[in-house]
Amino acid sequence: xxxxxxxxxxxxxxxxxxxxxxxxxxxxxxxxxxxxxxxxxxxxxxxxxxxxxxxxxxxxxxxxxxxxxxxxxxxxxxxxxxxxxxxxxxxxxxxxxxxxxxxxxxxxxxxxxxxxxxxxxxxxxxxxxxxxxxxxxxxxxxxxxxxxxxxxxxxxxxxxxxxxxxxxxxxxxxxxxxxxxxxxxxxxxxxxxxxxxxxxxxxxxxxxxxxxxxxxxxxxxxxxxxxxxxxxxxxxxxxxxxxxxxxxxxxx
Amino acid sequence: xxxxxxxxxxxxxxxxxxxxxxxxxxxxxxxxxxxxxxxxxxxxxxxxxxxxxxxxxxxxxxxxxxxxxxxxxxxxxxxxxxxxxxxxxxxxxxxxxxxxxxxxxxxxxxxxxxxxxxxxxxxxxxxxxxxxxxxxxxxxxxxxxxxxxxxxxxxxxxxxxxxxxxxxxxxxxxxxxxxxxxxxxxxxxxxxxxxxxxxxxxxxxxxxxxxxxxxxxxxxxxxxxxxxxxxxxxxxxxxxxxxxxxxxxxxxxxxxxxxxxxxxxxxxxxxxxxxxxxxxxxxxxxxxxxxxxxxxxxxxxxxxxxxxxxxxxxxxxxxxxxxxxxxxxxxxxxxxxxxxxxxxxxxxxxxxxxxxxxxxxxxxxxxxxxxxxxxxxxxxxxxxxxxxxxxxxxxxxxxxxxxxxxxxxxxxxxxxxxx
Numbered sequence: 001x002x003x004x005x006x007x008x009x010x011x012x013x014x015x016x017x018x019x020x021x022x023x024x025x026x027x028x029x030x031x032x033x034x035x036x037x038x039x040x041x042x043x044x045x046x047x048x049x050x051x052x053x054x055x056x057x058x059x060x061x062x063x064x065x066x067x068x069x070x071x072x073x074x075x076x077x078x079x080x081x082x083x084x085x086x087x088x089x090x091x092x093x094x095x096x097x098x099x100x101x102x103x104x105x106x107x108x109x110x111x112x113x114x115x116x117x118x119x120x121x122x123x124x125x126x127x128x129x130x131x132x133x134x135x136x137x138x139x140x141x142x143x144x145x146x147x148x149x150x151x152x153x154x155x156x157x158x159x160x161x162x163x164x165x166x167x168x169x170x171x172x173x174x175x176x177x178x179x180x181x182x183x184x185x186x187x188x189x190x191x192x193x194x195x196x197x198x199x200x201x202x203x204x205x206x207x208x209x210x211x212x213x214x215x216x217x218x219x220x221x222x223x224x225x226x227x228x229x230x231x232x233x234x235x236x237x238x239x240x241x242x243x244x245x246x247x248x249x250x251x252x
Numbered sequence: 253x254x255x256x257x258x259x260x261x262x263x264x265x266x267x268x269x270x271x272x273x274x275x276x277x278x279x280x281x282x283x284x285x286x287x288x289x290x291x292x293x294x295x296x297x298x299x300x301x302x303x304x305x306x307x308x309x310x311x312x313x314x315x316x317x318x319x320x321x322x323x324x325x326x327x328x329x330x331x332x333x334x335x336x337x338x339x340x341x342x343x344x345x346x347x348x349x350x351x352x353x354x355x356x357x358x359x360x361x362x363x364x365x366x367x368x369x370x371x372x373x374x375x376x377x378x379x380x381x382x383x384x385x386x387x388x389x390x391x392x393x394x395x396x397x398x399x400x401x402x403x404x405x406x407x408x409x410x411x412x413x414x415x416x417x418x419x420x421x422x423x424x425x426x427x428x429x430x431x432x433x434x435x436x437x438x439x440x441x442x443x444x445x446x447x448x449x450x451x452x453x454x455x456x457x458x459x460x461x462x463x464x465x466x467x468x469x470x471x472x473x474x475x476x477x478x479x480x481x482x483x484x485x486x487x488x489x490x491x492x493x494x495x496x497x498x499x500x501x502x503x504x505x506x507x508x509x510x511x512x513x514x515x516x517x518x519x520x521x522x523x524x525x526x527x528x529x530x531x532x533x534x535x536x537x538x539x540x541x542x543x544x545x546x547x548x549x550x551x552x553x554x555x556x557x558x559x560x561x562x563x564x565x566x567x568x569x570x571x572x573x574x575x576x577x578x579x580x581x582x583x584x585x586x587x588x589x590x591x592x593x594x595x596x597x598x599x600x601x602x603x604x605x606x607x608x609x610x611x612x613x614x615x616x617x618x619x620x621x622x623x624x625x626x627x628x629x630x631x632x633x634x635x636x637x638x639x640x641x642x643x644x645x646x647x648x649x650x651x652x653x654x655x656x657x658x659x660x661x662x663x664x665x666x667x668x669x670x671x
Contacts, residue, residue, distance in 0.1 A: 072576055093581050100579020107577070110570050115265030128579035180578070 021045045021081070022188060022220045023069065025243075028078035030068055039064050040245035041078070044238075046188075051211055051221040053231055056240030062224035065240070066192050069222070070103050071095040083187055100128035104181025104219070106191040111177030112165045118155075121165060122146035122179045125186075132184025142183075149179040152216075153209050171202045175209070182213050189214055191223040195230070207233050262571070263592055266564060270596060273557045277600025280553035281643055282608040284546040285636055289612070291539055293627040297378075298532055301445045302524050304376035306504055309333065309341060309511055310493040312518035316534075319527040322353055322493035324446050325363040329355065332490035337517045341496060344510065346503035349374060351495040354458050354488065357417050357429075362403045364417050364451045366458030366491075372398070374495060377445050378626065387411045388438030391454050394482055396437035400448040404439045411436050417451070417461060429461040432478045442621055459486040496521070550643055554650045557596055561589060561654040565661070572662045586659045593651020600647075601640050605632060 023046035031038040067073035153175040195203040311331035320326040354366035388411040419427040511521035
């Protein structure tokens with residue numbers, strides 16, 4: 001994989017509006033309702049099929065930015081085009097439906113519903129996404145597809161069949177979370193420091209599997225982290241401060 | 253529905269607290285319904301204290317007072333009815349039967365009622381139920397007594413035991429009719445009416461023990477022995493009240509008016525059902541208080557449920573964030589929590605009546621035998637169903653409280669839970 005930092009100019013290959021851009025953000029302004037933190041993004045785009053790392057120190061607004069990309073948060077102004085659809089203009093329920101259909105999310109930790117088993121957790125998004133459900137049905141059914149993905153992600157068979165996720169190691173939990181993000185082949189995978197709770201060997205193994213499956217599904221991957229050493233594994237690496245507007249990221 | 257499945261699975265994950273909540277709701281539901289059943293049962297029992305009697309007649313007084321002393325043996329008559337007046341009523345063309353009631357003496361705190369043998373067939377309760385003998389038979393000797401179930405149990409009497417009546421109504425009386433002891437001829441079955449606490453003797457028996465008395469005391473030097481009194485022709489001069497049965501109910505108001513307008517003596521005739529109704533109205537406040545208390549218990553149980561859901565909310569914010577990330581809207585989160593409250597309340601509302609009916613099935617004979625309270629095991633009435641529906645609605649509304657909080661939290665949390 002190609003290494004190195006990519007500047008704003010380097011991502012210009014996928015400018016907003018370009019047909020190759022899977023994500024195109026422009027003139028974005030967001031502030032938390034209770035104040036304290038604001039985020040302004042001049043321009044950001046993501047080309048289809050790439051694996052991109054967004055670097056930034058803790059508290060710099062990485063998670064907020066991902067929340068905006070996923071449509072969990074709503075910007076005050078600006079455009080967030082995903083697959084050509086400006087999700088900032090969608091109604092709240094349409095935006096939720098859009099996320100369900102097109103975006104797979106992996107959190108840093110505690111990704112799983114404690115009361116479900118492994119398969120329940122993997123097939124969860126299908127309940128909210130008819131197209132992904134249809135794709136999975138065509139591929140042989142939800143459970144079979146969940147088992148296939150978990151197998152490819154290296155989760156042992158006896159763990160997959162387990163009745164509870166409570167006894168899974170952190171690494172196993174993250175693999176289940178990855179399978180949940182990938183099932184039904186959404187176009188965009190968003191990961192919020194998914195490897196920070198893993199030790200270095202497991203980080204590498206996890207990322208390799210994640211890239212492999214994302215590539216197989218034709219998904220674009222954006223991951224945020226504060227860990228620069230992960231950079232060499234990604235197609236592109238961006239720093240958060242590179243995409244923020246000049247007027248600064250922290251405003252009271 | 254996926255949301256219901258999720259709500260149930262999440263609940264199952266917290267089954268201990270959920271179970272306790274359901275138990276609290278079902279117990280309070282059972283209590284509310286139980287109070288309602290006891291209330292209607294008590295009202296029915298009360299209204300059924302005396303039936304089959306068309307009119308009660310006594311000296312002129314208010315309806316409730318007459319009812320209290322003649323049926324409930326509470327308080328005293330202001331005056332007596334002369335025997336002649338009683339005879340006149342008995343011979344009224346519309347009157348089918350009369351039973352005299354003579355009160356004033358007691359036995360160890362239980363009232364003594366002088367009456368005729370007809371009392372045991374004419375006195376009816378709970379619609380058409382007659383007095384039945386648990387042991388012995390009606391009095392036929394001058395000094396025979398028939399006692400109610402409570403009297404027999406409290407004093408441990410058997411048929412054949414001798415008892416001494418006391419003059420007046422105190423439980424400790426120094427003026428006793430010790431020279432003329434009575435013998436227990438019969439013991440009645442439990443009725444749940446004041447009959448249970450009454451000692452019944454013949455009208456002649458009442459006269460016999462008072463034959464040598466005048467104005468509340470023994471006349472010195474005029475003692476009449478029990479054997480001598482048997483030979484006397486005893487004619488009562490007065491009675492306290494009378495039960496009257498009519499040939500036709502249509503004549504009720506006509507006979508009532510005739511008695512009320514009786515010239516020779518000031519008399520009152522009352523319709524027992526109407527007077528019982530009037531008396532029950534007086535007791536209605538207690539009834540309302542009882543209902544209010546059980547409603548509070550239900551409110552407490554629902555509050556407990558809200559607390560339970562609210563306390564788990566913080567640890568479930570992660571759960572909500574996951575659901576949001578896979579595409580669930582805040583409304584789904586809201587629905588999830590409302591569904592949870594609904595499921596808990598519904599379980600309680602279904603389980604509560606089951607508990608109640610189980611308890612009723614087990615305890616009904618005991619309650620009937622010991623308290624004379626007959627609580628029917630019938631399917632829920634419209635009122636009771638409305639109560640259950642009201643509890644369910646209240647539970648759902650209460651569930652909105654944590655749900656709205658979760659809705660707000662899930663909007664504010666975004667991707668990360670910042671606890």
